[in-house]
Amino acid sequence: MRRLARAVRPRLTRAARAAKPQVARWAQAVKPQVKRVTTVKTWQFTTGATAVGVALAAGVVTAAGPFDTTGQRTAERDVAAAQRDSGGADHGRNSGTSAGAPRPAPSAASVLEGLGVATGPAGGVKAAPNGGKDLAGILGPLLKDAGLGDRRAASVVDVTTGQRLYGQDSGRSLTPASTTKIATAVAALSALGADHRLTTRAAFEPDTNEVVLVGGGDPTLTARAKTGGWASLRALAERTAGELKKRGVTEVTLSYDTTLYAGDGLHPIGVNDNLAVVTPLMADEARTDGSTSGPAPRHTDPAAQATRSFAGFLKQHGITSTAPGPSKATSRADTLATVSSPPLSTLVERMLTHSDNDIAEALARHVAVAAGERADFKGAGTAMRAGLKNLGLPVKGAAFKDGSGLDRDDRLTADLLTALLAKAADPDLPALRPTLTGLPVAGFTGTLSARYGDGAAGVVRAKTGTLTGVNTLSGTAVTPSGRVLAFAFLASDTTDPGAAQTALDGMASAVAGCACR
16 A cells, blocks of 8 residues: 555546545445444554545545645745745834735645535534544553553544544643644744745845845745745845945945844754754754755854855855844845745645744744744743633643744643644634644655555644654544544653554554544
């Protein structure tokens, strides 16, 4: 099945539209049979899920947006307008963005819509009148797996009704690791909106011939020649040089402004290849090895490095500059040029699909800025918690020490994670939907591309979380009857990450195979 899935993946997008009616008719035909399934283990699920997984995978992948060979939605690349026209939303700090801001890239429809399953309001969790017994019989024994360590918690919720179908220590606060990014996504989308863009600008102080590169908190700003649709530092330099020449200026003092954020940008875990120093100005996430994702060595001063690259690009267009240093653009400064990120919906999807820590920390800072909190780790945590509470989410026991989940002092409950996913499915809150569409698809994309080869490929979408002694998994699963369930499994004090991952995957597969009604 794994080889088959890999072989047909490039054809799924083309085939999905034509196959959707047949898939629907087939699902109705087999519905009586799948209802008889009452228990499942990963190996038992394989046979039943093979047909369901492959058939629904086409619908899932298409519904979530076409994917390219890297596992990213092709819609993410549809942001060229951001490079052709300045503009977009900002934080009101003299960004100089134009009124004619580019429209956001098309957002993919969610898996829920793609499968024709209605979604409903959620956030609070109610006891289920039925269905819970089925999951208790399945998940209870699986949750006792020794691979899950000494402390574990679980929650399963129907996203349509908000009913809790299963809970085991679901209100217990545990270290969530990277599943924290689900909370970061909801907080950022709620505070800023799915269309929000992050803007980097070049400001000019005419009295001193100083050009100030003002960081707008866009971690996806790139200095590469091939931008992939992200904001281009090269384009910003070219436009800046053109505006300077119009003023008859060819020599400038070059500075950079990182005052959008506050405090020390070094994460509490210290220097680490998993993320750069948190600063509102960086290019290519300050990576030194040319990589685009995953752990990598980073420049020690991302803002200075980005500005040096900017100086090199200015020189290519006939503008010479001094060695850059820190400064702050004044209110008198003229904006010469701007470049804007893709919309926040795209950034959230990339953050979740690839578990991007740099994007996560940037979004947490932007939540703080929007809330009027100090834009440091503490202020971001305060703003995130307050924002989620305002959405009516159960934040009791939650503690946000960062936006990425790398801090071991983060605390979330399984109840909060499932409530976040259910809230993101609320049709009255469409701005939150990228929280669902960004989740990796089991067996197909992101951090789940190599998992579920023998299980619920295509019908589970989930965010993984891994730290030493901590393994977590939270996402959504589509049952054989088409019911969409949100789940969260947290395990601490684990000693064998491989065994823990296998146990978590088995529980997610069990949820996907449940005959819950």
